[in-house]
Amino acid sequence: DIQMTQSPSSLSASVGDRVTITCRASQTISRFLNWYQQKSGKAPRLLIDTASSLQSGVPSRFSGSGSGTDFTLTISSLQPEDFATYYCQQSYSSPFTFGPGTKVDVK
């Protein structure tokens, strides 16, 4: 199975900050990497698929990059509604595994 790790596990930031979250796969997954946002008590929301393809309706302040084993989710200017937990997920091979999450909270 492909193991996904994320760093940091949590971070504190202020509105307007630039935030970067890293995801690493235990083996190469090409660009088969997706990012989700989850707020408390809600289902995950897909933000980005295939490493960098922004989903319809997702603000352009979100961006993704990377390939192989190392990937990054960037929020260019953090907004109040962005405080949440973020997960990466690989779709290269079954089982389709998620990372443990990065919680972004208010500094």
Added chain:
Amino acid sequence: EVQLVESGGGLVQPGGSLRLSCAASGFTFSSHWMSWVRQAPGKGPEWVANIKQDGSGQYYVDSVKGRFTISRDNAENSLYLQMNSLRPEDTAVYYCARWTTGYWIYWGQGTLVTVSS
């Protein structure tokens, strides 16, 4: 509007069984692979099972193989998860989600399954 509504969760003793249901609407259910994804308290999501459009293929994470069965009724626009021999580590919110070749855009609200004596 795509809607997925799960039901059937609850408290069950270890070794017990439970059947989850998901009612789908707002899209052509029979044209899409479907999934169950679960999330244990404080953990990341975990893919559980996928099923092909016509139900001819089912795929599972190793930890549930032989205990869980995913199925669908395209006439009723419904997805199911039969869970047998439940273990405490199966405790989670179970989501029904529409599979789109690698990821999930549409999710239900989830149903909580608690396995405890």
